[in-house]
Amino acid sequence: NLVKSQITSGFQGDGSGVNPTTDIITFINKHNFDNGEQVSYITNGNSELKPFKEDSVYFVGVEDSKSIKLYDKESDALQKVNPVNIVGISSGFHSFKTLEIAVVLDIQINLLRFHL
Helix, strand or coil: CCCEEECCCEEEEECEEEEEEEEEEECCCCCCCCCCCCEECCCCEEECCCCCCCCCEEEEEEECCCCCEEECCCCHHCCCCCCCHHHHHHHEEEEEEECCCCEEEECCCCCCCCCC
C-alpha cells in the first residue's frame, strides 16, 4: 500500500538525545530524514531546546541513521558547514517533522513455514 505521510521523529531533550558540544541530535529510532530536507521543530509541551523555536523550520544534515545536525540554510546542510549551535539541553520528548508529505510504501509480509 502507498501511504502519504509526513515523517516525524522523536528524541529526548536531555543529554542523552542532544549534544551541545557537537551540535548533534540523536533520535530514539532511525529518523528517516534526508540531507537538505526541511523539518519543523516540535517541543511537545516541553521547554524549547535553545536556540530552536517551536514550529521553526531547519534543514537536516544527516550524520547517521539515528543522528542529525540542523542548519539554517539548505546549502549549508548539503555542504555540512555552519550547523545551528545548540547552547543547552531541555527535558522531555521533542520531535522534528518533515514539511513535505512523502509517499511511503507500507508493506506487511506474512511468512508461512511448513514442516515436512
